[in-house]
Amino acid sequence: SQEAMVAAVSVTPGAIGIVTWPVVDPRIKVLTIDGINPAWSLHSAVLTPYPYWTELALTLPPSAGVRDWLSGRIWWERRFRRELQESFAPTKDLGGKLAFTLAAVGDVMLSREVAETSIAYGDFRYPFLKVAPILRQATLAFANLESPISDQGHQLNMFRADPRFLEGLYYAGIDLVSLANNHIMDYGTVAFLDTMERLTAQGVFYVGAGTDLTKARQGRLLNLGGVKVGFLAYTEVGPGFTYTRVPQHWAATDELPGVASARVDYLREDIARMKRVADLVMVSFHWGQEYVHLPSAKQQLLGKTALAAGADLVLGHHPHVIQGLAFGEEGVIAYSLGNFIFDQTLEATRQGLILEAACDHQGVRQLRCTPITIKDEQPQVAKGNEARRLMRLLYTVSQGLE
Template sequence: MLGRSVGVRLEVEGAGVAFAGVREILANADIAVANLESAVGVTGTPAPKAYTFRAPPEAVDALALAGIDLVSLANNHSLDYGPGSLAETRALLAEQGILSPGAGPDRAAAHAPGLIEREGLRIAFLAYVDVPVERGGFDPRTWTATDEAPGVAWLDIATIAEDIRAARRSADLVVVMLHFGLEWELEPSDKQREQARAAVDAGATLVIGSGPHVLQPLEPYGDGLIAYSLGNFVFDGFWDPANDSAILLVELTAAGVAGYELVPVTIVDGIPVLTDSVEGTP
């Protein structure tokens, strides 16, 4: 979340500040992806909800400098400043060559995979959201994209299975990014397990979770790997254990997951920095 105090630092100190502590490890990755939990830009007005996030345009420069190739927009903040702001966010990302699955001008765009090819391996990234009604009564489900209206890709097991099968026709591997679960819970809920495992059962090789704001366990499952929640990353205003985080490094081959490693990170004043260990890292 590159707004609030982090957004001010981007404007004052420059785009390089946000990922300075982890840039080297991100730059060494063939593909780097993240959940972008805010609108980006200057347009729109805040939605009637308890928390609304919008980052300045410099946030996209920060993502590009860090080597981020793709961000999920399937979350409960991508439309915080309305459909016009979502369009601006997607346009700013596209200008930097950053893919943004999970939200769009209609259902087809929101459900369309982001496709990245590296060393002959073509990978499709799909993104979905399923989070509870927020404090104050706002229901993120009302942002679900339809054939006629912009919005997010809502997490539905049957639909995900369809999308994964379709993506496999044009990709060697499918990665699914899920913004789901309950905030502050250190263990995934039964619903999270059902949803993530269903994605693997349908053909996903890797499931990357966000939403709880804290780290949750990794789970090798079937032919895939599930990271139920990687916690926060660039995010201010939280306290331990929400400042404990990690970068998940995954080696992918045509056969699937060949290896993985969690690199511990701690968040200092909203900015991630590498650390030797993080209490509670699974």
């Protein structure tokens, strides 16, 4: 069967199989032939030269009357037409009709050395300049925003970004950010609320935070290429308020603003609610242990719970280093995409991934990872031996994950 073919190819290095689009999933890689890849080409005209990519039209003859009906001819013709349509479903799902691409990155921190370097260059787009083309070509680009963007509030912890960095987010084409993390309240509630207002004014969507618990958990429903996609975000990691001894709230409540906590009951309830209105559901988690390449037991529990509840893709951040990918029957977990824009100095914290997902209304069809390194507080695509080393790292830390 085609399903057996996919299973065999996914565990056999170098194996090649021919299958129809409905069984394609991220465990296998669709080949690029003559510069064309149907998973990443969203326009029908581009797909035409791809081998075996042919749109067929089956026209039934006019009804031949009772005799043909009794012989079953019309019934068989209708069945044949239905099976042909199902087998050639790519012409329906791709070609820009019911398909989209997502580009996701990890932690984005726009304070400290990142801010100083950008100011020195006189350009608040500076951190994004070398990677913006990859993000802008996606239907939607997602990031974890690790610092409030505000000129208000007072310092409770480490980070606050100059509002002029909104120009950089716009330039990079970042459409959606998670605010569910341990630093978004670093300058208190005033800066937190100001951040949400500024993002909204800039046209950037956010998830995982709100003026109360209901809003923090409600997520975001977007129409991407004709596909209704629901986004949710949570944090397992609480803040450490270094510069105050006064107790501070951070998790949203029925009365107070804040972030959505990564609770199993929230996950199940929110994903089930989102599934009622969305074709796909994607969940972001701020979780795990910093500087560790392997996901914790809690990360794996939360990730698997999200998939079992109906999520199609789980995106992780906070460890500040690359963690592995897990491929399940229900979907994919990217445990940590590493840092994207950050000023940490350990070599592993200056590495990350741009994860791209090609999706249609049935789910995530293909993934590809672009390794990046941070140099002079600016991410750039890794090349040559450096790129190969990071991809080997990703392969190694993905082994054994489910």
